[in-house]
Amino acid sequence: MYNTTCLDSIFICGCDSLTYIAKGHLPPTLRRLTIEYCKNIRTVLLEEDGINSTTSLLEDLHIGFCTSLESVTSSGELPATLKHLFICGCKTLESMAESFPHNSFLEFISITHCGNLKSLPRGIHGLSNLHKLVIESCPNLDPFPDGERELLPPNLRWLMIDEACEKMVHGIHNLASLQYLKISSIVSFPEEGFPTNITELVIKYLNITEALFEWGLHRLTSLRRLEIEGGCPHLVSFPTPKMMLPASLTSLRISSFPNLESLSSDGFRGLVSLEHLDVAECEKLTSFPMNDLPPSLLILQISKCPLLEERYKRDQGREWTKIAQIPCVEIDDRLTYREVYLGK
Structure with missing residues (x-):
């Protein structure tokens, strides 16, 4: 595939013989990579010794229902060019990467139904371009590993989290750009409340509902839904x-x-x-x-x-x-x- 100079999208589905993808063999023009239902893949982007990886243009990475997946990348670093990252239904995945790249272009991250995921890459608070963040049904996740400060990306507009990301709730009030908020099964209400600029609020099965009502939904003067x-x-x-x-x-x-x-x-x-x-x-x-x-x-x-x-x-x-x-x-x-x- 490397010699293909105009291919910008690859979709692989149900390929049980696939165990990894050598990053150095991907087309240099590739912008979108989708891997679904490949039950034996263990690493999506494998760095091979002696093979130079070209400068990546990869912007969209979608990984779904790859039940043996252990890592997204063998180097521990996500491509710096990524804008959209979606991972769903990868039950053996424990870690995505060690840290987010500096000056990351990431705009949208969605991680759902990864029951064994234990941590996010370090430095999520530094993702200044991140506008949408969805983390749901990852019960073993600690979103702030190694005592990292409980700060969220400052320019988030869209946030969907559940009980595994309870720590994130306590930084929500600082999100001046937040417009959409969905929270599920949270057991503690942040003392500072929610940002008053949100326009859509979805709350499901919260043990904090009474505390939320006492804080006062009427403070959300821009709320439409x-x-x-x-x-x-x-x-x-x-x-x-x-x-x-x-x-x-x-x-x-x-x-x-x-x-x-x-x-x-x-x-x-x-x-x-x-x-x-x-x-x-x-x-x-x-x-x-x-x-x-x-x-x-x-x-x-x-x-x-x-x-x-x-x-x-x-x-x-x-x-x-x-x-x-x-x-x-x-x-x-x-x-x-x-x-x-x-x-x-």
Whole structure:
């Protein structure tokens, strides 16, 4: 392949005889390399003695479901030219590299479902070009090895983490550019709270939900989309008086609240910009706010809420008239009512 002077992308899938890729044999023009379902590959980029590796142009590296993978690179260094790094479903991978390269061009890192991964390369806080970071389902990971300072890249705009990356939560408040935040199964809430500039927040099965509500979601004055799944087993009404929601919200999804019985009129009254409401898996929920839903609402979705579905069934439910003015109503993935409208 080395003599191929115009090849810029290679995709290898299901090649069980592949155990490594010699970096020095890759085309010098290569920019994208994808390796998937190669169950015997152990090293993706192998440096061979006596073979000079050309200056790499590699920008995108995708590795998926390579179940024997032990290392990404034998040299311990990722290509300095990398912009996007995706690793998924590599259950034997313990380490990606020793450290991130200085002056790295990395913009997007996604590491998911790597159950044996124990550490990230050192120096993640120095990745000034990194805008998106996703780390999920890596239960044995320590994101800050060797006592490294718990700092995140300063220009992150998008962050998705779960309990293995709990240490990262305590540096979130410094991320002045952060817009999207998804956190799952975190057990401690940062004293400084979240950056108030985020526009989308997804929280799933948190043990810190009550602490988060006490801190005050209304402080997130730029928040447009909020999704809360689980983590509130004792909640019977949403939102509670202590749980003020920001007036900037245009989309709200709540799901997996096993004891939720009602949505609060007071809590929804201030949501003057709300356009999309999605309620799912709230088996005890029986009603929407007594004073009806915000007039700005354009889309209402109801799923796996049997009591609510019965009460608001089109032309049959006794409360149907309360939602009849909403342009689009979807119940259990069935479009119940729709008007032609232009979404914003």
